[in-house]
Amino acid sequence: MDNSMAPVGELVDREKRHLNYLRVSITDRCNLRCLYCVPEGRIPKLGHDDILSYEEILRLIRIGIRLGIRKVRITGGEPLVRKGAIDLLGRLARIPELKDVSLTTNGVLLAANAQRIFDAGIRRINVSLDSLNPEKYAQITGYHQFNRVWEGIQRARKIGFAPIKINVVAMRGINDDEILDFGRLSIDHPFHIRFIEYMPIGNSRTSSTDQILTPEIQQMIATIGELIPVDNGYSDGPARRFRIAGARGEVGFISALSHHFCSHCNRLRLTADGKLRACLLSDHHEPVKEVLRNGGSDEQIAEIFRTAVRQKAARHDLCPNGFTTVKDQMQGIGG
Template sequence: MLVDNYNRSFPYLRLSITEVCNFSCTYCLPNGYQKDGEKSFLRQDEILRLVNAFVELGVWKIRITGGEPTVRKDFTDIAKMIGDMTEVSKLAFTTNGYKLKENAQKWRDAGLNAINISIDSFNAKKFHDITGHNRMQEVREGIEKAIEVGFEDVKINVVLLKGVNDDELNAYLDYVKDTPVSVRYIELMQTGDNLTYFNKFHLSADHIKDQLIDKGWVENIRSNGAGPAVNFTHADYAGSIGLIAPYSKDFCTGCNRLRVTSTGDLRLCLFGNVGIPLRHMLQSDDQKDDLKAAISKQLDYKASSHFLALGDTGIMTNLSSTGG
């Protein structure tokens, strides 16, 4: 098992397979994806060697991310390749929901069993203003299809934006009244290119937490292998509400995940100051021992916390570049 100097273990890998995204969300890629030279994303054979090494180091949960991972034409093949590994008991992906309704069954059959869908507003106009696409109803239908085909863990990601969608909690509560999904409010995070936007739209997740407590919702104990969300439930609701508050005290004490970018760099933290190249060790099967040793060694350098509160966003330009 991968363990760092603060006795945190890491059974969870977030693997980006592309930086490309077909949405232009205001908080991430307001001008859309801009191609950066002739960047080459990890090939299937490289991904297989990488995942095999992490599995042998104790990883059992993998999330495929982007950009928007489903824009890769071989996304289903990549999912099936990882899904065929019996050691991976939880195989998730994060998506903007584009084409989810049409492909949910195929992706479930490939071995994916958990899904996070970004839907920052249930108001069609706001959704269009945030994402640049008039697809809110289409994405909602995709969520319903994911539930129908048997995804075991369905989550909706909502980036909390002051003055934009901070008044929509009741709409999401109405949705989870009878729908067994988790709506997760994510605090807007400062990145390398969004300081002005961050200062204008950042709002503490306490804005939502205080309302939930007032309405009788109860904070749950964090389960093994879970992500960073603090989860709230209510006896009268089928679904739940989660809060991801990276500026909160002790947010990093429960860190359990590592990240690999779409070009093969290991990131010890979403907001770390260095990326460790692994791609040169993904070219043949006989490099696996060196790869595993390199990954394990890097845990010695994982910091106790990010430094977002000090305005230090590390080397991450935007969320799409690192896998969110």
């Protein structure tokens, strides 16, 4: 690696935000077809040569570390469908400069792999779960896999993962009747439930009419018990955290539409096909794969990181009316 790399902490944008968190999608493939992610019919898949190799991903992460990246989350698609994903997690967990390495998964393959993931050095996982009803889960995801996901969550808890965050995309008329059930789940279990506002990204089978925003969700949860604010820690994302009085776990609200958290966003995203995105909710990206594969130096690649950061907007343009959307597909961007 070039010794002329810039000092730690260089990734500061025009809004004085320090970008130290890189979300890395390692595949666009997924073993589910969720309503809000996949349109009707088939969508093109990336070919083997289109996606970054693990060595390429590791090189980019190491360059990012030299620029101040301290937190990495591995995402997809579904990351566990890619062969070698757990070995990659282990290699990342052994990089001393990284203060936090975590995984987002849909949980279908979690039970079979939880011990290996833990042994690789990962302690924090996020599991996407939009229904506690097996039949409704199948309607949302296209597959009857609820029992496998729940088994995976229980297995992860027994092994010692903490916290286990459960991500719930709240959708009106689809799973809003389960919001209280998810809230109560945090009372009886040490899970961190995250209610996520539906965001219009790509071509899907849902629309802005399905949105249910945080104020309404929070008002519903408050009927269970007093919501006590919880301070965010170093490894926390944009969720506003609460604990229901007497609960073992937490609830949190990720409010990209109703309560922009852009002013303190610290994220960059690396897509599976080698694009750096400074914002999930913008189609703008900086291509890095071509430079990487054409013999680009570490310093040339570092400059692409800097360019992505300079292009990061003050705030995204999405709003609840759905007039503005992101054209790229979610599974291609990375969850």
